[in-house]
Amino acid sequence: MPPHVSSPIYANFPSSNLTIGAGVAIFHLASARVVVCYHSRDKYWFLPKGRRDVNEETGAAAEREGFEESGYRNRLLPLPLSHRQPRGSSPITSGSPYATEPVWTQLIPQSASVQYLLFWYVAETVPADVEAAMTAKEAAAAAAAAVSDSTAAAARTAASASPAHGAAARSRSAYVPPPPFPPVLPLRARVRQDSRVDGGVCEPVRHAGTGVDAEELLYESQLLPIAEARRKLRGSVMADVVRVGWEAVGRRLEMEGGGGDEWIDDGAGAGTATSKSGDKLTAGS
Incomplete structure (x- = not known):
């Protein structure tokens, strides 16, 4: 069942007592799977x-x-979401029925005096050409940073005493934001970008060692079928982030004329996206 929806409240927090965070459900559209992380020490999803x-x-x-916690590059996915934000006057977004607004927002006490405000978004893994371009940009950025930092090697020695910490620091400094989802790209065209000639789908790249501290380096991640991911996240807002996001994917397909009701998780464990007739939706349907 959906999480409890809180009543509106009055609350005031100075910036010194407020932490703003963001989380994301990352879908691989072509295989009907979503990225879920696992804490290898504390044993939770x-x-x-x-x-x-x-x-x-x-x-x-x-x-x-x-990206840092799962190792998967991702970009926000414009979807037909229910929200209360005005469309604005941007020629790119004002006429679009799709949005990249957060689908859930949580207020979580971080301490006796600090409030955590957490926004949950929906994203997708990036196609192979974007992956390659971003990898090249990050390599160039890391090389430039290494040259710039060479004059401060002594100061870095204490901060990078352990190999794990050094790897995390490098991944953070080299991160390059992804280009946005193309505003005129239909979802089925996006799925075809991940299709192989043999009828299979291209697996998105999972990068190792992207965590930025010792805690995050304990995280593992997997692409799981939608139903399995929701079971592992059951009882949390995160399970509903997955549900809301995947249902919105189906609505966008339907709005584009693709029959969104056919976009289902087949439950077979392989994570393929199929129609009710059994046809893979990676074809040009």
């Missing part, structure tokens, strides 16, 4: 999330945290 960096947009923070 979760969706990637974390604090927004200073001056960072919250949606961009969701993408970055998704």
Whole structure:
């Protein structure tokens, strides 16, 4: 059942007592799977999330945290979502029925005096060409940072005493935000970008060692079929983030003329996206 919906409240927090965070459900559309993380020490499943960096947009923070905690590059997915935000006057977004707004928001006490405000977004894994371009950009950024930092090697020695910490620091400094989902790209066309000539689907790349501290380096991640992911996240808002996101994917397909009711998790464990007739939706249907 859906999580309890809280009543509206009055609350006031100075910036010194407020932490803003963002989390994300990352879907691989072509295989009807979603990225779920697992804490290898504490033995629980979760969706990637974390604090927004200073001056960072919250949606961009969701993408970055998704990458750092799961290892999967991702970008926010425009979907037909129920929200209360005005459309605005941007020629790119004002006429679109799709949005990248958060699907759930949580207020979680972080301490006796600090409030945590957490926004949950929906995203997708990136196609192979975007993956390759971003990998090249990150390599160039890391190389430039290494040259720049060479004059401060002594200061870095204490901070990178352990190999794990050093790897985490490098991954954070080299992160490159993804390009946004193309505004005119239909979802079925996006799915075809992940299709192989043999009828299978291209697996998104999972990068190792993207965690930014010792705790995050304990995280593991998997692409799981939608139903299995919801079972592992049962009882949390995260399970409903997956549900809401996947249902919105189906609605967008239906709005595009693709029969969104046919976009289902086949429950077979392989995570293929199929129609009710059994045809793979990676074809040009």
